[in-house]
Amino acid sequence: MDTAIEVTDLVVKRGKRVVLDGFSCVIPRGSVTGLLGPSGSGKTTLMRAIVGVQVVESGGVTVLGHPAGSTPLRRKIGYLTQAPSVYADLTVRENTRYFASLYRLKAAVADEAIAAVGLTGAAGQLVADLSGGQRSRASLACAIVGRPEVLVLDEPTVGQDPVLRDELWDHFRRLAADGTTVLVSSHVMDEANRCDRLLLIREGALIADDTPAGVKHAAGADDLDQAFLQLIKRQAVAA
Ligand SMILES: Nc1ncnc2c1ncn2[C@@H]1O[C@H](COP(=O)(O)OP(=O)(O)OP(=O)(O)O)[C@@H](O)[C@H]1O
Numbered sequence: 001m002d003t004a005i006e007v008t009d010l011v012v013k014r015g016k017r018v019v020l021d022g023f024s025c026v027i028p029r030g031s032v033t034g035l036l037g038p039s040g041s042g043k044t045t046l047m048r049a050i051v052g053v054q055v056v057e058s059g060g061v062t063v064l065g066h067p068a069g070s071t072p073l074r075r076k077i078g079y080l081t082q083a084p085s086v087y088a089d090l091t092v093r094e095n096t097r098y099f100a101s102l103y104r105l106k107a108a109v110a111d112e113a114i115a116a117v118g119l120t121g122a123a124g125q126l127v128a129d130l131s132g133g134q135r136s137r138a139s140l141a142c143a144i145v146g147r148p149e150v151l152v153l154d155e156p157t158v159g160q161d162p163v164l165r166d167e168l169w170d171h172f173r174r175l176a177a178d179g180t181t182v183l184v185s186s187h188v189m190d191e192a193n194r195c196d197r198l199l200l201i202r203e204g205a206l207i208a209d210d211t212p213a214g215v216k217h218a219a220g221a222d223d224l225d226q227a228f229l230q231l232i233k234r235q236a237v238a239a
Pocket residue numbers: 014015016017019037038039040041042043044045046
């Protein structure tokens with residue numbers, strides 16, 4: 001397996017709380033990996049550590065063979081945060097073209113990113129005038145426009161309708177087929193089924209790292225909802 005991201009014995013404290021406690025995982029290149037777990041389990045914190053914006057106590061994260069947050073990775077990672085990070089006083093097109101220009105990419109590349117997130121019809125609208133779901137997609141267009149090798153997406157489909165969610169997942173799958181490593185957090189189990197691998201976190205510990213079929217098999221369950229409940233209960237009893 002060609003590794004894109006390697007997390008080793010990672011310990012992260014936020015405030016006084018240990019959020020990740022000796023967390024390790026390996027994420028293969030050119031795959032879609034789903035990050036799942038209850039609210040507050042540490043998904044965003046792990047993503048922040050991978051992107052290199054999280055202060056860590058100990059342990060290490062390497063991305064494409066470089067330490068997380070190091071200079072060679074700046075142009076190679078795209079990160080979508082839960083809070084949209086676009087300029088409200090610019091249009092969707094202006095925002096996306098601005099991010100494209102940082103990568104010295106042409107306007108046509110920005111237009112492709114806008115189309116990929118289904119916002120062509122709203123490209124001329126100010127971000128301030130968009131719905132919440134549209135704003136989140138505008139942010140996604142800016143995260144993908146630089147064609148990063150690693151794409152870290154924190155709940156990219158929240159607030160989207162089922163048709164758009166399906167189209168966004170088709171796009172993630174196409175990116176992975178072209179070699180992009182995609183790490184996506186989600187609470188939606190039908191989305192988890194579309195991942196190559198799943199990482200299930202509970203209270204900062206990894207309780208499953210497998211394919212969707214492997215997770216179901218390990219839990220003895222037919223669907224992922226049940227499988228996750230089983231695995232979480234098992235881990236709670238063992239803890
Ligand atoms: N800035 C902060 N200061 C202190 N504690 C924080 C901070 N941000 C998050 N935490 C705590 O860290 C823990 C993990 O938070 P994190 O955002 O990583 O969870 P999550 O799994 O992404 O949750 P969700 O699914 O709700 O987004 C939570 O207990 C949260 O309260």
